[in-house]
Amino acid sequence: MATVASPHSGTAAPDPHASYLAQKGFASWAFSLDHKRIGVMYLVAVLVSFLLGGIMAILVRLELLTPGRTIMDASTYNHVFSLHGVIMVFLFIIPSIPAAMGNIMMPVQLGTIDVAFPKLNLASFYIYCFGACFGLYSMIHGGVDTGWTFYTPYSSKFSNSAVIPMIGAAFIMGFSSILTGVNFIATVHKMRAKGLTWRRLPLFCWSLYATSIIQVLATPVLAITLLLLIFERVLHLGIFDPSMGGDPVLFEHFFWFYSHPAVYIMIVPAMGVVSELICTFSRRAPFGYFFIAMSSLGLALLGFLVWGHHLFVAGMSEYSTMVFSALTFLVGIPSGVKIFNWVATLYKGSIDLRSPMLYGLGFIFLFTIGGLTGLFLAMLAVDVHLHDTYFVVAHFHYVMVGGTVIAFVGGLHYWWPKFTGKMYDEGKARIAFALVFIGFNVTFMSQFVLGSRGMPRRYYDYLPEFTTLHQVSTVGSWILGVGFIVMLVMFIESLASGKKAPRNPWGSVALEWTTPSPLPLHNFIKPPVITKGPYDYHLATEEELSED
Amino acid sequence: MASVNGMLLFQPLLDAKEPPSDTQQLPVIMSSAGAGYDALYYFIYWFSVVFFVGIVGAMLYFVWKYRRRKGVKAAPTKDSTKLELTWTIIPFFMIIVMFHVSFDFYIHNAVASENALEVRVRGQRWNWSFQYPNGEGEGSVLYLPVNKPVKLVMSSADVLHSFFIPAFRLKKDTVPGMYSQLAFTPTREGEAQVFCAEYCGAGEKPGSGGHYSMGAIIKVVSQAEYDKHMQEISGPGDKKPDEWGKELVQKSGCYTCHSVDGSAGTGPSYKGLFGRKENLSDGSSVDVDENYLRESILRPNAKVVKGFENGNMPPFVFTDAKLDAIIAYLKTVK
Numbered sequence: 001m002a003t004v005a006s007p008h009s010g011t012a013a014p015d016p017h018a019s020y021l022a023q024k025g026f027a028s029w030a031f032s033l034d035h036k037r038i039g040v041m042y043l044v045a046v047l048v049s050f051l052l053g054g055i056m057a058i059l060v061r062l063e064l065l066t067p068g069r070t071i072m073d074a075s076t077y078n079h080v081f082s083l084h085g086v087i088m089v090f091l092f093i094i095p096s097i098p099a100a101m102g103n104i105m106m107p108v109q110l111g112t113i114d115v116a117f118p119k120l121n122l123a124s125f126y127i128y129c130f131g132a133c134f135g136l137y138s139m140i141h142g143g144v145d146t147g148w149t150f151y152t153p154y155s156s157k158f159s160n161s162a163v164i165p166m167i168g169a170a171f172i173m174g175f176s177s178i179l180t181g182v183n184f185i186a187t188v189h190k191m192r193a194k195g196l197t198w199r200r201l202p203l204f205c206w207s208l209y210a211t212s213i214i215q216v217l218a219t220p221v222l223a224i225t226l227l228l229l230i231f232e233r234v235l236h237l238g239i240f241d242p243s244m245g246g247d248p249v250l251f252e253h254f255f256w257f258y259s260h261p262a263v264y265i266m267i268v269p270a271m272g273v274v275s276e277l278i279c280t281f282s283r284r285a286p287f288g289y290f291f292i293a294m295s296s297l298g299l300a301l302l303g304f305l306v307w308g309h310h311l312f313v314a315g316m317s318e319y320s321t322m323v324f325s326a327l328t329f330l331v332g333i334p335s336g337v338k339i340f341n342w343v344a345t346l347y348k349g350s351i352d353l354r355s356p357m358l359y360g361l362g363f364i365f366l367f368t369i370g371g372l373t374g375l376f377l378a379m380l381a382v383d384v385h386l387h388d389t390y391f392v393v394a395h396f397h398y399v400m401v402g403g404t405v406i407a408f409v410g411g412l413h414y415w416w417p418k419f420t421g422k423m424y425d426e427g428k429a430r431i432a433f434a435l436v437f438i439g440f441n442v443t444f445m446s447q448f449v450l451g452s453r454g455m456p457r458r459y460y461d462y463l464p465e466f467t468t469l470h471q472v473s474t475v476g477s478w479i480l481g482v483g484f485i486v487m488l489v490m491f492i493e494s495l496a497s498g499k500k501a502p503r504n505p506w507g508s509v510a511l512e513w514t515t516p517s518p519l520p521l522h523n524f525i526k527p528p529v530i531t532k533g534p535y536d537y538h539l540a541t542e543e544e545l546s547e548d
Numbered sequence: 549m550a551s552v553n554g555m556l557l558f559q560p561l562l563d564a565k566e567p568p569s570d571t572q573q574l575p576v577i578m579s580s581a582g583a584g585y586d587a588l589y590y591f592i593y594w595f596s597v598v599f600f601v602g603i604v605g606a607m608l609y610f611v612w613k614y615r616r617r618k619g620v621k622a623a624p625t626k627d628s629t630k631l632e633l634t635w636t637i638i639p640f641f642m643i644i645v646m647f648h649v650s651f652d653f654y655i656h657n658a659v660a661s662e663n664a665l666e667v668r669v670r671g672q673r674w675n676w677s678f679q680y681p682n683g684e685g686e687g688s689v690l691y692l693p694v695n696k697p698v699k700l701v702m703s704s705a706d707v708l709h710s711f712f713i714p715a716f717r718l719k720k721d722t723v724p725g726m727y728s729q730l731a732f733t734p735t736r737e738g739e740a741q742v743f744c745a746e747y748c749g750a751g752e753k754p755g756s757g758g759h760y761s762m763g764a765i766i767k768v769v770s771q772a773e774y775d776k777h778m779q780e781i782s783g784p785g786d787k788k789p790d791e792w793g794k795e796l797v798q799k800s801g802c803y804t805c806h807s808v809d810g811s812a813g814t815g816p817s818y819k820g821l822f823g824r825k826e827n828l829s830d831g832s833s834v835d836v837d838e839n840y841l842r843e844s845i846l847r848p849n850a851k852v853v854k855g856f857e858n859g860n861m862p863p864f865v866f867t868d869a870k871l872d873a874i875i876a877y878l879k880t881v882k
Contacts, residue, residue: 074750074758147747153724154707154749158673160858242725248708249723282614285625291632313710314721315728318658322651329643333636339603340635346610348623353611361607368603372596375643379650381657382588385717388710388745452573452589454714458747459760538624 016522019421033118036519038125039103040419045128046100049091050405054484056084061443061477064470067462074460078145079161081458085148090170091132093400094262096408097269098215099128099180102208105415106184108512108519109202111193111528116186124179131172138165147458149259152240152251156232164230171226174219177265181215184208193511195530202510202534203279203292207272210296214261214268214303222258225251249314256307264303267399268296270363270407271338277360277410278342280508282349283545285535288341295334302331312380313387321380328378335371339364354506355429359410362437366402370395373448391451394444402440409436409487416491417505421518422498428490435483442476507547510534578740578768579716580733581657586717588653592646660699660731665692669702671709671722672862673748674762675801684782685865687801690742690766692734693774700730705862710746713766721746734768742766756813757804784873793877796870805861808881815861816853818881827854841875 014023020036029037060081063070072080103121107114115121138144141162146155155163188201188209201209229251231237238244240251279286286292308316308324316324342364351357373395377383386392417423446469455466462470504513511534515524532539573593574586614622667690668679679685692698702711704722711730712719720728734740742764750758769777784792797803805814816826824836829852834840843850848861866874 069754073754074760075752075754078750078758145749151708151747154747158707158749158860160752242723247725249726282622283616284622287625288627288632290627291636313719314708315723315726318655321654325651326647329647332643333639336639337632337636341632343603343607343610344631345625346607346614349610349614350616350620350622351611351614352616361611364607365604368600372600375596375646376589376592379588379592379646381585381650381654382592384654384719385585385589385714387719388712449573454575454712454741454743456712456743456745460750460758461760463741535625537622 014521017520017525019516019518020521021421021518022521031122033114033122034521035107035114035118035121036104036419036523038121039100039105041125042095042100042103042128043419045125045132046092046096049087049132050096053084053087053092054481056080056087058477058481060084061474063460064462065474066471067464067467075145077460078458079143082144082147082161083139086135086144086166086170088400089148089262090173091135093266093404094173094177095128095180097273097404097411098184098208098211098265099124099176101273101408101411101415102184102204102269103180104419104519105512106205106208107187107191108418108515108523109205109510109534110187110191111196111511111524111530112187112191113522113524113527114191115183116191117183120179120183124176124183127179128173128176131169131176134165134169134172138162138169141165149255150226150229151255152229152232152248153242156229156240164233167226167230171223171230174223174226177215178219181212181219184212185216188212193528193530197530199290200530200533201293203275203286203289203296204269204272206293207268207275207296210300211265211268213297214265214300218258218261218265218304221254222262225254225258228254249311249316252311252314253307256310257304260307260310261300261303263396263399264299266404267367268299270404271296273407273411273414274342274360274363275338276510277356277363277407277414278345279535280414280506280510281352281354281357281360282346283352283507283537284345284349285533285537286341287344287347288337289533289535291337292341295337298334299331302327302334306331309378309383312383325378325380329375332371332375332378335367339368339371352506355426355433356410356414356506358430358433359406359413362433363403363406363410366398366406366440370398370402373398385454386451388457389451390447390455390457393457394447394451397444397447402444406436406440412491414506415512416494417501417517418512418519420495420498421501422494423501423505424490424494424498428486428493432483432487432490435479435486437483439476439479439481439483443473443480444476446470446472446476502547505547507545509537509540509544574717575714576736576738577715577717578734578736578738579713579718580735581717582715582735584653584657588650591649595642595646658731660729661697664697664699664731666699666701667692669700669711669722670705670862671702671711671744671762672705673707673860674744674750674757674759675804676711676742676744676762676764677800677864678764679865680778680781682778682782683867684778686781686796686799688764688799690764691774691777692766692768693771694734694737694768696771697731697733702728702730706860707748708746709744709748709762712743712745713740714743715740716766719745734766737768737770740766740768751814753813761804783869789873789876790880791877793870793873793875796866796874797877800864812855814858815856818878820882822879822881828852829854829857838875841878842871845871845874 020034063072063077143161144163144166145161146159146163188205228239232240239246240248275286275292306328308320309328312321450466450469501517503516577583666681670677675687677685677687678690702722704724708721708723710719710721716732718730718732720730722728744759744762748759807813807817808819810817810819821836825833826836827833834851845864848863
């Protein structure tokens with residue numbers, strides 16, 4: 001448990017009121033126990049991963065510009081799309097919001113000095129890096145061509161690629177995920193400022209709390225699954241090999257028992273970010289605070305019960321498919337509750353359309369599409385045709401990119417002044433948003449139609465009738481890519497020459513905006529005592545709302 | 549289609565004489581499941597459109613109506629348990645309806661009728677082969693008589709595959725070590741494209757095929773044409789043995805892995821194969837004669853040529869007459 005003693009390294013005791021960025025030098029970062037610095041290191045790591053995964057995505061789309069060979073052969077294509085998936089899932093999206101953004105902001109939102117176990121926090125970052133090294137090793141030695149799902153027996157007996165180091169990477173990074181989860185749960189339980197009751201817990205913290213529960217409970221199953229796969233590949237154990245009495249479908253069950261809850265590790269924190277954005281830029285407490293908070297826990301729980309919908313056409317019994325179809329529909333309810341509450345929060349608000357809010361509203365738009373197309377796939381009969389087609393690809397990109405990435409980027413815009421002490425160019429930020437939003441929709445809307453017309457996933461080549469839609473999608477990926485480049489330039493400019501950020505640029509009443517920008521070393525000048533909720537705009541004075 | 553309880557909503561569409569074909573979002577329908585499927589699809593599609601327009605419409609209206617104005621403060625939030633329960637409970641009933649109609653349709657289509665034509669489907673990297681009830685088989689093309697119930701009994705020789713026929717609105721994985729089934733009735737004559745929908749890799753060498761090329765064509769034909777085709781494939785007709793053998797090799801998808809120009813594919817080339825001395829993976833060698841060819845077709849892994857250990861050729865089943873024809877053909881590839 002962190003004590004009041006400085007959790008920060010360095011020989012001379014640093015000034016606790018100075019910016020957390022004040023200390024310079026490699027060692028001041030590499031050995032820092034400060035949650036903010038660890039968060040920033042995570043942020044850099046996930047952004048580099050996002051760039052890498054993004055380049056892979058652009059290459060995949062480029063190859064699909066024309067039927068037949070465009071820039072690479074089939075085997076290379078299989079490697080590229082597999083790496084896109086592995087990098088985006090394990091290196092980027094799972095740690096993105098919790099480990100990077102949550103690490104920096106959650107202790108501040110809780111009014112405390114650090115997470116519960118600062119050393120564990122640093123350890124989990126290094127474990128992540130260690131895992132990433134394995135991933136890098138695998139990439140240098142040929143990468144993987146199994147898809148990110150590593151289905152047996154292809155991955156255990158047939159693939160000639162560097163499967164073991166890549167599985168090792170995912171296995172190791174799982175520990176990082178578990179440790180972060182444990183840390184966050186303890187922090188939310190034990191480190192809240194005086195007066196910060198559960199009913200006053202910011203919705204972002206609620207979402208991280210729910211996410212952490214999933215991370216702690218589900219990730220060990222992934223670890224076991226991947227370990228078994230390594231044994232299978234190296235020692236020919238036969239658990240998943242029918243010629244030795246094993247069952248390849250068992251691997252699918254094991255894999256999705258983690259990987260479906262993992263979908264909620266990815267989306268629930270994003271919903272937390274969006275709740276913050278909607279409230280701040282509407283200057284209004286969330287409608288149905290309790291229901292939004294509980295729906296995060298509801299999603300965390302339901303997430304464990306629906307893995308079978310990935311196996312609707314895998315040869316499961318008809319009655320298992322029935323149960324999983326019914327349970328899958330239930331996920332729609334907490335998701336719907338969140339969306340309805342966000343829209344109701346806007347009602348009679350005072351809405352400011354600055355760039356973070358654009359991402360918040362963009363999230364509602366895109367996630368609604370992602371959620372509704374999930375209904376198509378939950379319906380057994382309809383899924384049979386759509387399963388493993390581009391419809392599914394489009395659906396999960398609407399949830400993972402339209403949802404999580406958009407919320408992640410929105411959160412980055414929102415908390416950027418706290419992270420860096422700098423403001424960014426609002427005009428460029430809006431241009432980037434417009435490009436990302438339009439590019440994303442062009443890329444993936446066309447894929448819904450490709451899928452429903454019968455285009456299967458993970459295809460290097462396609463029939464001529466699909467050419468137009470593939471080309472629309474590829475052009476969309478270029479718009480999307482340009483949008484992210486504009487955003488990158490804008491953030492780099494901000495770091496180099498951005499205006500100094502005020503304490504509270506958005507006029508929010510939440511706790512994190514009462515403390516200087518960038519955050520001071522100890523987060524607060526003196527430990528805060530909480531007397532009202534994080535969204536009590538109606539109790540706020542003009543001074544508190546002023547954007548200074 | 550039999551009247552299915554709970555599907556009454558879609559009855560007009562199901563009763564339509566000419567099924568709606570090749571709509572914007574779905575390909576042409578060629579099976580009994582198609583019309584009902586499209587009705588369900590468009591039902592959920594329009595449901596989603598209404599919900600989406602409602603949610604995003606309300607969002608955009610509020611954003612415009614309550615845009616920030618000087619001196620106007622946001623109204624304090626008053627929670628409403630009534631409203632929360634409303635938008636929890638009403639969707640709950642909606643999903644019950646959706647689940648019911650969809651499962652009902654699914655389960656009625658999952659069961660094959662008793663007099664169904666039973667066809668064996670085998671998936672192997674990267675082709676499909678078929679075996680008709682009379683024991684005759686062929687690759688890449690499957691003939692089915694129109695309006696006759698069909699049951700496909702499917703398996704895989706190597707990795708997971710998935711037998712996907714968009715025009716039939718059907719898909720099922722094939723799994724090594726177990727059988728999976730599909731039941732349907734083709735309702736329209738013509739050609740239906742089959743895809744593999746479960747990722748199964750690709751050959752290392754360019755052009756050696758892969759998941760993306762693992763297709764087949766289902767030819768839905770009249771009963772008379774089907775019968776005629778059955779006769780054709782069960783005997784050589786007026787073809788010479790080696791011509792028939794070549795046809796069998798082609799239809800069985802052998803060329804996916806074996807070339808005729810001497811280049812090494814996933815398996816050894818056929819060029820000059822007969823009479824050649826091959827070094828085997830166990831260090832011994834063998835003269836390629838009739839018996840070696842016969843054994844290598846029926847039990848491919850008994851004697852594997854050195855350098856092709858990763859080929860994983862699945863066993864093929866042929867009648868003696870066909871084996872003779874194939875061997876006769878292989879002797880001609882020089």
